[in-house]
Amino acid sequence: MREITLSQAxxxxxxxxxxxxPTVFLMGEDVAEAGTPFKVLSGLVEExxxxxxxxxxxxxxxxxxxxxxxxxTGARPIVDLMFGxxxxxxxxxxxxQAAKQHYMSGGKLxxxxxxxxxxxxxxxxxxxxxxxxxxxxxxxxxLKVAMPSSAYEAKGLMKTAIRDNNPVVIFEDKLMYQxxxxxxxxxxxxxxxxxxxxxxGTDITFIATSSMVQVAEKAAxxxxxxxxxxxxxxxxxxxxxxxxxxxxxxxxxxxAIVIDEGHQSYGxxxxxxxxxxxxxxxxxxxxxxxxxAMDVPVPFSPALEDITVPTPEGVAENARKLCAGEMIHAx
Amino acid sequence: MAEAKTNSExxxxxxxxxxxxxxxxxxxNQLYLSAKMPGLTHMYSGEEAVxxxxxxxxxxxxxxxxxxxxxxxxxxxxxxxxxxxxxxxGKEEGYCxxxxxxxxxxxxxxxxxxxxxxxxxSMGIATGxxxxxxxxxxxxxxxxxxGDGATAQGLLYEVMNMAALWHLPVIYACENNGYSEYTxxxxxxxxxxxxxxxxxxxxxxxxxxxxxxxxxxxTQKLVARCRKGEGPFFIELETYRYxxxxxxxxxxEYYRSKDEEKDWKxxxxxIVRFRSWLVDQGIATEDEIEAMNAEIxxxxxxxxxxxxxxxxxxxxxxxxxxxxx
Numbered sequence: 001m002r003e004i005t006l007s008q009a010x011x012x013x014x015x016x017x018x019x020x021x022p023t024v025f026l027m028g029e030d031v032a033e034a035g036t037p038f039k040v041l042s043g044l045v046e047e048x049x050x051x052x053x054x055x056x057x058x059x060x061x062x063x064x065x066x067x068x069x070x071x072x073t074g075a076r077p078i079v080d081l082m083f084g085x086x087x088x089x090x091x092x093x094x095x096x097q098a099a100k101q102h103y104m105s106g107g108k109l110x111x112x113x114x115x116x117x118x119x120x121x122x123x124x125x126x127x128x129x130x131x132x133x134x135x136x137x138x139x140x141x142x143l144k145v146a147m148p149s150s151a152y153e154a155k156g157l158m159k160t161a162i163r164d165n166n167p168v169v170i171f172e173d174k175l176m177y178q179x180x181x182x183x184x185x186x187x188x189x190x191x192x193x194x195x196x197x198x199x200x201g202t203d204i205t206f207i208a209t210s211s212m213v214q215v216a217e218k219a220a221x222x223x224x225x226x227x228x229x230x231x232x233x234x235x236x237x238x239x240x241x242x243x244x245x246x247x248x249x250x251x252x253x254x255x256a257i258v259i260d261e262g263h264q265s266y267g268x269x270x271x272x273x274x275x276x277x278x279x280x281x282x283x284x285x286x287x288x289x290x291x292x293a294m295d296v297p298v299p300f301s302p303a304l305e306d307i308t309v310p311t312p313e314g315v316a317e318n319a320r321k322l323c324a325g326e327m328i329h330a331x
Numbered sequence: 332m333a334e335a336k337t338n339s340e341x342x343x344x345x346x347x348x349x350x351x352x353x354x355x356x357x358x359x360n361q362l363y364l365s366a367k368m369p370g371l372t373h374m375y376s377g378e379e380a381v382x383x384x385x386x387x388x389x390x391x392x393x394x395x396x397x398x399x400x401x402x403x404x405x406x407x408x409x410x411x412x413x414x415x416x417x418x419x420x421g422k423e424e425g426y427c428x429x430x431x432x433x434x435x436x437x438x439x440x441x442x443x444x445x446x447x448x449x450x451x452x453s454m455g456i457a458t459g460x461x462x463x464x465x466x467x468x469x470x471x472x473x474x475x476x477x478g479d480g481a482t483a484q485g486l487l488y489e490v491m492n493m494a495a496l497w498h499l500p501v502i503y504a505c506e507n508n509g510y511s512e513y514t515x516x517x518x519x520x521x522x523x524x525x526x527x528x529x530x531x532x533x534x535x536x537x538x539x540x541x542x543x544x545x546x547x548x549x550t551q552k553l554v555a556r557c558r559k560g561e562g563p564f565f566i567e568l569e570t571y572r573y574x575x576x577x578x579x580x581x582x583x584e585y586y587r588s589k590d591e592e593k594d595w596k597x598x599x600x601x602i603v604r605f606r607s608w609l610v611d612q613g614i615a616t617e618d619e620i621e622a623m624n625a626e627i628x629x630x631x632x633x634x635x636x637x638x639x640x641x642x643x644x645x646x647x648x649x650x651x652x653x654x655x656x
Contacts, residue, residue: 057489059492070463105431105437107655
């Protein structure tokens, strides 16, 4: 199968959906000729013109608000939020307006829009361009949240998001844009709420999102050499969450570590770990462990930044302890 | 009063719609005072000529976005009393199945994209609706209602910038009732409100919001120009709210005097003014007007009684409509 980058996969998904449906359009800062700072959208304006690939002023609440209104009245906008950190700027439009329209109107209005943005530290971009804020939006009923872990997921999830009748936030890991993966030539969609078991194992389950899937897979490799068999599961969407697949795995392995690049406290890892504790407690041989980013603003210095996010070695070390029955956090 | 080029039927419908708003609000206020309505509500009484003058220049296909003080817009855009009162009381037959309430009534069948409980919260939605019209080659116009208080929100300036850049068919209708919640507007608004729109190259107008014909005449012209791609436009409508910020805001002399309220009610009431104009012009007699008023009162009383007796949504609906299929 051919291999393409995550960036090309996103681009292809959007182009295919724009060809298929004339109500789909794209807007955001520097999305047209510039194709975004990461060049993810390059070439789209040449095919679809500036009418459907719209460069906006630097006014995040404004253009996200426009997308909400366009979606409520019959279009399917994809808005590009240049950095995930800018989610803080658009919270009212996303969480008070987009997320609630369908419910507040008793099901009469809907907001079929996609907000694509990014996440991920270790790019030396410091505290306001490095955050992974998926937990913030996953907290809000009415929003769906997708977290592709490779080019294959990025394409399939994007196409599903564009066809979904709800506001969907997609977080792409900005460090993975150039990562290649096998992506079929023929069309495919990845349904929301269906986790992907990336690697099967029997001793411990790693539930990892987006960038952390690679980390978990590397940790599993390290452990395999030591005779520890780790299962790696990528939920692909955290809202909706494929609880059944996660529970099935944990009931089998009886141990789990949940890994996500958002801050650890009150985060995605906490939510998933809590559900496993509530629903698989009597199958567990060890506490479910959370591994998120440290609860600090992302520092600039590489010496500091690199230690704020989970690493394969860190995951492997914790897994060893859990499998050996050692306590990681003293009671 | 200004002359709008309409016929007797149009005039009488405008009068009826203004009285329907006033009557709706009188009943809503009573529901609050008699503790039959859950929560609070914000009365539109006194501002009827704004909603009616504007909405009578629109078709069902044209969209509006509304505010927390939104009952007037909802009635003026064509909503029924029954579904509105049901919504205010949280009943299943309400426009939003009781999930929205007073501050979120939406009536998509008449192009009302909904009231909004965030001050200025719908400015993006209105402008986005206009962007959709342009992108998809549709000729409808969107009117964005908001108050003077909302002119302090940054979102307005972000979306007016885009609307002007892209010539979107949207009309920003600023209902200046002189008060930003419990504070005089002059204390929160620097300079001129219309000049702010003009800074973006948007043609802005100031009109007497108590003169339904003046409002209607101006809106008709601007809607026609929007349909030709000449939008956006901005209108500041000078008006007055008779009640407090909400129905519970009773003792308000610390921010505005009873004399001022009396003056607006006695000398500038939009319904009284239009009624005497209709009689002067021989469009309706006093008796005919009284009969119209009585009919509206009866409709409202019946709708309130219906809503009071209507059933609440089944508890199984609580997690319905979180996501669309």
